[in-house]
Amino acid sequence: MxxxxxxxxxxxxxxxxxxxxxxxxxxxxxxxxxxxxxxxxxxxxxxxxxxxxxxxxxxxxxxxxxxxxxxxxxxxxxxxxxxxxxxxxxxxxxxxxxxxxxxxxxxxxxxxxxxxxxxxxxxxxxxxxxAASRLRTVLLDFEGGLATLRLNRPDKGNAIDESMAADLAEAATQIAERSDVRALLIASNGPNFTVGGDLGLFAGTPREQLPNRLRRMIDSYHLAIERLTSIDAPVVAAVRGGAGGGGLGLLYVADIVVAADDARFALGYGALGLTADGGSTWFLPRMVGMRRAQELFLLNRRLTAQEALGFGLVSRLAPYDAVESEAAALAAKLAAGPTRAFGAVRRMLRQSFETGLGDQLTAEKDSIVAASTTDDAQEGISAFVGKRRPNFGGN
Structure with a gap:
């Protein structure tokens, strides 16, 4: 031959x-x-x-x-x-x-x-x-178990328009479909995290067309929020500059929010004659309490970073230049953790406001029993007994 x-x-x-x-x-x-x-x-x-x-x-x-x-x-x-x-x-x-x-x-x-x-x-x-993605207004990257979702309309203050809402829904779907994602970092390009909805778009839309435009946009955005709250992977958000309106929904889905010490937060709906989106009426009373939520909505109060920390809207503050590096370090730490257990805890914490004590105790029992069958539980127990650092695989 x-x-x-x-x-x-x-x-x-x-x-x-x-x-x-x-x-x-x-x-x-x-x-x-x-x-x-x-x-x-x-x-x-x-x-x-x-x-x-x-x-x-x-x-x-x-x-x-x-x-x-x-x-x-x-x-x-x-x-x-x-x-x-x-x-x-x-x-x-x-x-x-x-x-x-x-x-x-x-x-x-x-x-x-x-x-x-x-x-x-x-x-x-x-x-x-x-060639990989049709995303136009956000960037999505996967590396070593860490997904990074970055808002990318810096010249518009990362305002959410129809394209960004659709991109967020697509990005959230891609994240949810990947079993190798063990933590998610949400960040942004430019000086602002997001100013919320694109008011220029709203102002330029004929009155009779605005309701349908809002409906389509918010449907996509709310789908993104639902999917990001449902994943096992814990979520960290890095906030610089302004964060407002429906854009706060991206903070609500996060488990840890690192904000710049000069960041600013506002709902802004009352000044526009609009009501809420992004899950604000569900998340805010749970995070900051009913009285504070009422004040934020009805008086259109703006919060400094220090006030947002005191309200419980953010987890910790950092200098402007250090926000993203600190948030990324936290996300990397979480990505090395027991991902399935983290996911169960994320869900139980959110459902606890609607669940009676008996049902919640049952959920905790069922969850910890299920967790005990995972490789990560065996590794964690073995590491504790052996007095060493656990090496979790996310399973």
């Missing part, structure tokens, strides 16, 4: 990947195959994959789950160390409606006994992120 060149083997690999031919891949890959996808790829795809099965499942398989794309090789170059350098472009698009994918790549391929022993991928990960 004629010996295949490294370039021929590489061409066969790209053809098998394009066709989704698993049998051909098994024949081409060495049993000791190792793969490396570029760090910074979206959806946590980047990293090392040991073995053909791991690469098929977590490397190429993950790409196929999120993208309709194929590698188009252009040049093959034999290197002095025996490896093959392949350059070309990835072409396609994300399955969630992002931009078209057109990203350069370089693959370093090693051959052993006429089978592919390793493949290292280098590519323009920014192009992959552009």
């Amino acid at each position: 004629e010996r295949q060149s490294p370039a021929d083997l590489a061409r066969a690999l790209y053809a098998a990947l394009a066709a989704g031919n698993r049998e051909e891949l098994d024949a081409l890959l060495h049993p000791g195959f190792t793969g490396r996808t570029a760090e910074g790829m979206p959806f946590g795809i980047g990293g090392d994959h040991d073995g053909p099965a791991a690469m098929r499942r977590n490397g190429w398989g993950a790409i196929a789950r999120h993208f309709d794309a194929r590698a188009e090789p252009e040049r093959f170059l034999d290197l002095a160390d025996g490896r093959l350098l392949v350059t070309g472009r990835y072409q396609g698009r994300g399955k969630q409606g992002g931009a078209a994918l057109d990203a350069a790549f370089a693959h370093l391929i090693a051959i052993d006994q006429e089978r592919i022993r390793s493949l290292e991928q280098y590519t323009d990960t920014a192009r992959w992120h552009d």
Whole structure:
């Protein structure tokens, strides 16, 4: 049988990947195959994959789950160390409606006994992120169990319009669908966290069209709030500048809120002749008490950061320049915790205001019994007895 060149083997690999031919891949890959996808790829795809099965499942398989794309090789170059350098472009698009994918790549391929022993991928990960998502007004990133959701209309004070409401619903859905998310950080670009609803949009909407526009926008936004309160992963919010109106809903879903010591908070509905959204009438009385909630709504009172801390609206204060780093450190700490147990506690705390004592005691019993069956509970108990720090896996 004629010996295949490294370039021929590489061409066969790209053809098998394009066709989704698993049998051909098994024949081409060495049993000791190792793969490396570029760090910074979206959806946590980047990293090392040991073995053909791991690469098929977590490397190429993950790409196929999120993208309709194929590698188009252009040049093959034999290197002095025996490896093959392949350059070309990835072409396609994300399955969630992002931009078209057109990203350069370089693959370093090693051959052993006429089978592919390793493949290292280098590519323009920014192009992959552009193709990964249809999000336009928020940024969403996943790395090491930590999801970061960042509002990104800084020139508009991160005001919530129809696009941002839809993006928040989509981002919350993506977060809720990922079992590897162990903590969420909510932050923003620009000097303000969010000024709330986009009043310029409201003012420019004909009176007869405004109700339907508000309904569509708030439906999406409320879906985001519901989904972010339901996830197991604890949520940390980092607040700088102003936070107002319905935008406060993003603080309500958080378990810990770190605010700049010069941040400002306001509802503002009364001054507009409007009522509330974002869950304010549900969350605020529970967080600050009924009398304070009534004052905030009816007198349109604005709170300083120190007052917000005293009211219980935020958890702690930090200097402006340190807010996000402190919030990120807290989120990273929570991401290393027992995620399923955290999720159960998040839900029980919120339901406790509507549940009688007997029912809540039953819920606690059922929850702790269920938690005791998890890997994290076994690890936590073992670590306590062994007087060591637990290494939770989130399961």
